[in-house]
Amino acid sequence: xxxISSALSRLPAPRAENAGDLDGGGWAAWLRGHLDPAWRxxxxxxxxxxxxxSVHEPRSSVALCRTEACDTVVSPANIxxxxxxxxxxxxxxxxxxxxxxxxxxxxxxxxxxVPEPCSFTKDGQRCVRPRHCKELCATHYTQWKTHSTRxxxxxxxxxxxxxxxxxxxxxxxxxxxxxxxxxxxxxHAQRWMAFLIRSLSxxxxxxxxxxxxSSVRSVAVVLRVRAGEGWWGAxxxxxxxxxxxxxxxx
Numbered sequence: 001x002x003x004i005s006s007a008l009s010r011l012p013a014p015r016a017e018n019a020g021d022l023d024g025g026g027w028a029a030w031l032r033g034h035l036d037p038a039w040r041x042x043x044x045x046x047x048x049x050x051x052x053x054s055v056h057e058p059r060s061s062v063a064l065c066r067t068e069a070c071d072t073v074v075s076p077a078n079i080x081x082x083x084x085x086x087x088x089x090x091x092x093x094x095x096x097x098x099x100x101x102x103x104x105x106x107x108x109x110x111x112x113x114v115p116e117p118c119s120f121t122k123d124g125q126r127c128v129r130p131r132h133c134k135e136l137c138a139t140h141y142t143q144w145k146t147h148s149t150r151x152x153x154x155x156x157x158x159x160x161x162x163x164x165x166x167x168x169x170x171x172x173x174x175x176x177x178x179x180x181x182x183x184x185x186x187x188h189a190q191r192w193m194a195f196l197i198r199s200l201s202x203x204x205x206x207x208x209x210x211x212x213x214s215s216v217r218s219v220a221v222v223l224r225v226r227a228g229e230g231w232w233g234a235x236x237x238x239x240x241x242x243x244x245x246x247x248x249x250x
Contacts, residue, residue, distance in 0.1 A: 048172035066095075069103040114176060120162055127162040130177055137163070138179050 044051050055064050055073060063077035065084055072081035080088055088098050109115040118127035118137035129137035136144060140160055147156035166177040169185035176185035184192060
């Protein structure tokens with residue numbers, strides 16, 4: 001009983017009926033005063049309210065694949081990931097030796113991972129931006145595709161320039177590069193688009209998606225302004241045509 005009384009004594013006083021908003025009142029101050037600044041400092045970033053779990057944290061419930069050269073997360077610990085497990089079944093090596101010697105080579109990049117650099121090279125300088133398609137980064141792939149589609153004279157490589165920088169995704173603490181040298185990384189771009197479509201659907205937005213026109217009059221102001229950017233708005237409309245519940249409702 002004494003432990004319960006001790007715990008209750010630490011709670012803030014009951015909120016009066018005429019108290020102000022919680023965000024600006026004593027409740028928020030009480031919470032800040034009871035935060036533990038030493039809580040998992042290697043994983044929690046208070047400046048951007050971001051928690052990134054680490055497999056090296058003793059309290060984590062996941063671990064890395066048993067293969068030393070593999071960075072796939074598994075659970076429980078000391079097991080092979082599905083990819084390495086299939087290779088291990090075909091290998092004559094004992095498990096321990098296989099774990100030391102095998103180096104996985106995947107055709108696809110793991111979700112959230114960074115692919116190999118773009119293969120475009122010019123004057124001895126290679127583009128450092130991550131691959132997007134056909135071993136080219138997003139910008140060089142677009143240049144190649146545009147040149148091929150329009151059947152422009154000459155080689156597309158003649159006007160292309162290898163990039164020496166990889167702009168970071170503007171999402172706080174995200175280590176992945178932004179697409180096309182600006183904007184969100186592939187992961188956050190997909191998350192943003194999925195969020196946008198869900199939001200528009202849940203609000204029952206009336207959007208007319210005709211062959212040559214689109215109206216976003218009833219969309220929130222921020223989204224209307226954002227959709228005013230041609231390159232962005234065209235992509236939104238194209239995706240909305242494929243999203244059930246986002247077309248014009250009657």
